Amino acid sequence: MTQPYLIEFPKLGDSTIGFISVTEELRSIPFEVKRTFWTYYTPESIVRGRHAHHLTEQVLVAAAGRIIVTTEMPDGTVNVHRLEDPHVGLYVPPCTWHTMQYSHSAVQLVFASHPYDEQDYIRRYDQFREVWKA
Template structure:
Protein backbone atom coordinates (compact mmCIF):
# COMPACT_ATOMS: atom_id res chain seq x y z
CA UNK A 1 0.00 0.00 0.00
CA UNK A 2 1.50 3.33 -1.07
CA UNK A 3 0.81 6.16 1.35
CA UNK A 4 1.49 9.87 0.89
CA UNK A 5 4.21 10.97 3.30
CA UNK A 6 4.21 14.18 5.32
CA UNK A 7 5.78 17.01 3.32
CA UNK A 8 6.22 20.76 3.32
CA UNK A 9 3.97 23.07 1.28
CA UNK A 10 5.09 26.59 0.38
CA UNK A 11 2.36 29.24 0.26
CA UNK A 12 2.79 32.49 -1.68
CA UNK A 13 4.92 35.06 0.17
CA UNK A 14 4.19 38.55 -1.10
CA UNK A 15 6.01 41.69 0.06
CA UNK A 16 9.47 42.70 1.13
CA UNK A 17 11.38 43.23 4.38
CA UNK A 18 10.75 46.99 4.45
CA UNK A 19 6.95 46.64 4.45
CA UNK A 20 6.31 43.09 5.64
CA UNK A 21 4.69 40.09 4.00
CA UNK A 22 1.32 38.53 3.34
CA UNK A 23 0.52 34.93 2.40
CA UNK A 24 -2.81 34.28 0.73
CA UNK A 25 -4.90 31.15 0.27
CA UNK A 26 -7.63 31.93 -2.28
CA UNK A 27 -7.82 28.91 -4.54
CA UNK A 28 -7.43 26.11 -1.98
CA UNK A 29 -6.73 23.44 -4.57
CA UNK A 30 -3.60 25.35 -5.69
CA UNK A 31 -1.90 24.91 -2.30
CA UNK A 32 -3.89 22.47 -0.18
CA UNK A 33 -4.22 18.84 -1.29
CA UNK A 34 -7.85 18.90 -0.04
CA UNK A 35 -10.76 21.25 0.57
CA UNK A 36 -10.47 22.69 4.08
CA UNK A 37 -13.64 21.81 5.99
CA UNK A 38 -12.32 23.00 9.37
CA UNK A 39 -9.80 25.65 10.37
CA UNK A 40 -8.52 26.08 13.91
CA UNK A 41 -5.53 27.50 15.75
CA UNK A 42 -3.68 26.79 18.97
CA UNK A 43 -1.74 29.29 21.08
CA UNK A 44 -0.20 29.92 24.53
CA UNK A 45 0.84 26.27 24.75
CA UNK A 46 3.53 25.87 27.43
CA UNK A 47 6.87 24.76 25.98
CA UNK A 48 6.92 21.71 28.25
CA UNK A 49 3.69 20.32 26.74
CA UNK A 50 3.69 17.91 23.80
CA UNK A 51 0.40 18.06 21.91
CA UNK A 52 -1.00 15.85 19.22
CA UNK A 53 -0.09 12.27 20.13
CA UNK A 54 -2.65 10.92 17.71
CA UNK A 55 -3.38 9.93 14.13
CA UNK A 56 -6.59 10.11 12.12
CA UNK A 57 -8.56 7.53 10.19
CA UNK A 58 -9.72 10.05 7.54
CA UNK A 59 -8.62 13.62 8.30
CA UNK A 60 -5.61 15.14 6.55
CA UNK A 61 -4.18 18.40 7.89
CA UNK A 62 -1.83 21.20 6.93
CA UNK A 63 -0.08 22.77 9.95
CA UNK A 64 1.34 26.30 9.78
CA UNK A 65 3.39 28.12 12.42
CA UNK A 66 1.68 31.51 12.00
CA UNK A 67 4.00 32.76 14.76
CA UNK A 68 6.83 31.24 16.78
CA UNK A 69 8.28 27.76 16.30
CA UNK A 70 6.63 24.34 16.19
CA UNK A 71 8.56 21.07 16.16
CA UNK A 72 6.46 18.35 14.53
CA UNK A 73 7.40 14.68 14.63
CA UNK A 74 5.56 12.31 12.32
CA UNK A 75 5.62 8.53 12.17
CA UNK A 76 4.30 6.58 9.24
CA UNK A 77 2.80 3.08 9.47
CA UNK A 78 6.05 1.65 8.04
CA UNK A 79 7.92 3.05 11.07
CA UNK A 80 9.66 5.93 9.24
CA UNK A 81 9.98 8.99 11.47
CA UNK A 82 10.46 12.58 10.28
CA UNK A 83 11.11 15.76 12.23
CA UNK A 84 9.92 19.12 10.87
CA UNK A 85 10.73 22.56 12.26
CA UNK A 86 8.00 25.03 11.33
CA UNK A 87 8.88 28.68 11.92
CA UNK A 88 8.15 30.44 8.65
CA UNK A 89 4.49 31.49 8.27
CA UNK A 90 4.44 30.82 4.52
CA UNK A 91 5.37 27.13 4.92
CA UNK A 92 2.90 24.46 5.98
CA UNK A 93 3.30 20.78 6.76
CA UNK A 94 0.95 18.28 5.15
CA UNK A 95 0.09 15.52 7.65
CA UNK A 96 -1.81 12.61 6.05
CA UNK A 97 -4.55 10.80 7.97
CA UNK A 98 -2.41 7.79 8.76
CA UNK A 99 0.53 9.66 10.33
CA UNK A 100 1.03 9.58 14.09
CA UNK A 101 2.11 13.11 14.99
CA UNK A 102 3.23 15.19 17.94
CA UNK A 103 3.87 18.93 18.22
CA UNK A 104 5.96 20.93 20.65
CA UNK A 105 5.67 24.71 20.64
CA UNK A 106 7.66 27.76 21.61
CA UNK A 107 5.55 29.77 24.08
CA UNK A 108 4.82 32.44 21.46
CA UNK A 109 3.76 29.91 18.81
CA UNK A 110 0.43 30.21 17.06
CA UNK A 111 -0.42 27.12 15.04
CA UNK A 112 -2.94 27.46 12.21
CA UNK A 113 -4.45 24.17 11.02
CA UNK A 114 -6.41 23.43 7.85
CA UNK A 115 -8.27 20.12 8.18
CA UNK A 116 -9.90 18.08 5.43
CA UNK A 117 -12.81 16.96 7.63
CA UNK A 118 -15.01 18.45 10.36
CA UNK A 119 -14.19 17.38 13.92
CA UNK A 120 -15.33 13.85 14.78
CA UNK A 121 -13.99 12.11 17.87
CA UNK A 122 -14.36 8.72 16.15
CA UNK A 123 -11.79 9.84 13.54
CA UNK A 124 -9.02 10.05 16.16
CA UNK A 125 -6.63 7.23 16.98
CA UNK A 126 -5.39 8.36 20.41
CA UNK A 127 -3.53 5.21 21.47
CA UNK A 128 -0.12 4.59 19.92
CA UNK A 129 -0.69 0.82 20.24
CA UNK A 130 -3.97 1.17 18.30
CA UNK A 131 -2.17 3.25 15.64
CA UNK A 132 0.41 0.47 15.14
CA UNK A 133 -2.30 -2.21 15.11
CA UNK A 134 -4.65 -0.37 12.69
CA UNK A 135 -2.20 1.22 10.28
CA UNK A 136 0.65 -1.26 10.63
CA UNK A 137 -1.59 -4.03 9.35
CA UNK A 138 -2.59 -1.87 6.33
CA UNK A 139 1.02 -1.10 5.36
CA UNK A 140 2.12 -4.75 5.25
Protein backbone atom coordinates in the same frame (compact mmCIF):
# COMPACT_ATOMS: atom_id res chain seq x y z
CA MET B 1 1.27 5.85 1.06
CA THR B 2 1.77 9.61 0.93
CA GLN B 3 4.46 10.95 3.26
CA PRO B 4 4.15 14.32 5.05
CA TYR B 5 5.58 17.14 2.94
CA LEU B 6 6.06 20.90 3.07
CA ILE B 7 3.84 23.31 1.15
CA GLU B 8 5.18 26.75 0.35
CA PHE B 9 2.62 29.53 0.15
CA PRO B 10 3.40 32.69 -1.81
CA LYS B 11 5.42 35.22 0.22
CA LEU B 12 4.80 38.74 -1.02
CA GLY B 13 6.50 41.93 0.21
CA ASP B 14 9.89 42.66 1.71
CA SER B 15 11.49 43.35 5.07
CA THR B 16 10.90 47.12 4.83
CA ILE B 17 7.11 46.84 4.63
CA GLY B 18 6.38 43.31 5.85
CA PHE B 19 4.98 40.25 4.15
CA ILE B 20 1.69 38.66 3.22
CA SER B 21 1.05 35.05 2.27
CA VAL B 22 -2.13 34.04 0.53
CA THR B 23 -3.93 31.06 -0.88
CA GLU B 24 -6.92 32.06 -2.95
CA GLU B 25 -9.84 29.68 -2.59
CA LEU B 26 -7.39 27.52 -0.60
CA ARG B 27 -5.95 26.13 -3.85
CA SER B 28 -2.56 25.52 -2.19
CA ILE B 29 -4.21 22.99 0.14
CA PRO B 30 -4.38 19.47 -1.42
CA PHE B 31 -7.94 18.79 -0.17
CA GLU B 32 -11.23 20.59 0.43
CA VAL B 33 -10.98 22.39 3.78
CA LYS B 34 -13.91 21.56 6.06
CA ARG B 35 -12.46 22.77 9.37
CA THR B 36 -9.98 25.46 10.41
CA PHE B 37 -8.65 25.98 13.91
CA TRP B 38 -5.65 27.47 15.70
CA THR B 39 -3.77 26.82 18.91
CA TYR B 40 -1.84 29.37 20.96
CA TYR B 41 -0.26 30.06 24.37
CA THR B 42 0.78 26.42 24.67
CA PRO B 43 3.48 26.02 27.36
CA GLU B 44 6.80 24.88 25.90
CA SER B 45 6.84 21.84 28.21
CA ILE B 46 3.60 20.46 26.71
CA VAL B 47 3.58 18.02 23.79
CA ARG B 48 0.30 18.13 21.89
CA GLY B 49 -1.14 15.94 19.21
CA ARG B 50 -0.20 12.38 20.15
CA HIS B 51 -2.75 10.94 17.77
CA ALA B 52 -3.45 9.86 14.21
CA HIS B 53 -6.57 10.15 12.04
CA HIS B 54 -8.32 7.46 10.05
CA LEU B 55 -9.51 9.92 7.36
CA THR B 56 -8.57 13.51 8.16
CA GLU B 57 -5.79 15.24 6.22
CA GLN B 58 -4.28 18.40 7.69
CA VAL B 59 -1.97 21.26 6.79
CA LEU B 60 -0.19 22.76 9.83
CA VAL B 61 1.21 26.31 9.67
CA ALA B 62 3.25 28.13 12.31
CA ALA B 63 1.56 31.49 11.86
CA ALA B 64 3.88 32.77 14.61
CA GLY B 65 6.69 31.26 16.64
CA ARG B 66 8.16 27.80 16.18
CA ILE B 67 6.52 24.38 16.10
CA ILE B 68 8.43 21.10 16.07
CA VAL B 69 6.25 18.43 14.43
CA THR B 70 7.26 14.78 14.65
CA THR B 71 5.47 12.41 12.29
CA GLU B 72 5.48 8.63 12.16
CA MET B 73 4.12 6.61 9.27
CA PRO B 74 2.63 3.11 9.60
CA ASP B 75 5.87 1.66 8.17
CA GLY B 76 7.83 3.21 11.06
CA THR B 77 9.32 6.14 9.08
CA VAL B 78 9.82 9.04 11.49
CA ASN B 79 10.45 12.65 10.40
CA VAL B 80 10.93 15.83 12.39
CA HIS B 81 9.77 19.10 10.82
CA ARG B 82 10.61 22.55 12.17
CA LEU B 83 7.90 25.04 11.24
CA GLU B 84 8.84 28.67 11.83
CA ASP B 85 8.11 30.44 8.54
CA PRO B 86 4.47 31.56 8.25
CA HIS B 87 4.54 30.96 4.49
CA VAL B 88 5.30 27.22 4.91
CA GLY B 89 2.82 24.53 5.90
CA LEU B 90 3.23 20.83 6.62
CA TYR B 91 0.84 18.40 4.94
CA VAL B 92 -0.05 15.55 7.34
CA PRO B 93 -1.86 12.68 5.59
CA PRO B 94 -4.28 10.30 7.30
CA CYS B 95 -2.73 7.34 9.17
CA THR B 96 0.13 9.53 10.43
CA TRP B 97 0.95 9.62 14.14
CA HIS B 98 1.96 13.19 14.97
CA THR B 99 3.08 15.28 17.92
CA MET B 100 3.74 18.99 18.18
CA GLN B 101 5.86 21.02 20.59
CA TYR B 102 5.57 24.80 20.56
CA SER B 103 7.55 27.86 21.50
CA HIS B 104 5.41 29.84 23.96
CA SER B 105 4.68 32.51 21.35
CA ALA B 106 3.64 29.97 18.69
CA VAL B 107 0.31 30.24 16.93
CA GLN B 108 -0.54 27.14 14.93
CA LEU B 109 -3.08 27.41 12.14
CA VAL B 110 -4.59 24.10 10.97
CA PHE B 111 -6.59 23.38 7.83
CA ALA B 112 -8.41 20.02 8.03
CA SER B 113 -10.26 17.93 5.46
CA HIS B 114 -13.05 16.85 7.82
CA PRO B 115 -15.11 18.39 10.64
CA TYR B 116 -14.24 17.21 14.14
CA ASP B 117 -15.30 13.61 14.77
CA GLU B 118 -13.92 11.77 17.78
CA GLN B 119 -14.34 8.47 15.92
CA ASP B 120 -11.71 9.63 13.39
CA TYR B 121 -9.00 9.81 16.09
CA ILE B 122 -6.62 7.12 17.25
CA ARG B 123 -5.28 8.45 20.54
CA ARG B 124 -3.34 5.43 21.79
CA TYR B 125 0.01 4.73 20.19
CA ASP B 126 -0.29 0.96 20.60
CA GLN B 127 -3.64 1.09 18.82
CA PHE B 128 -2.05 3.13 15.98
CA ARG B 129 0.62 0.43 15.53
CA GLU B 130 -2.05 -2.31 15.61
CA VAL B 131 -4.41 -0.63 13.10
CA TRP B 132 -1.69 0.06 10.54
CA LYS B 133 0.70 -2.86 10.88
CA ALA B 134 3.43 -2.58 8.29
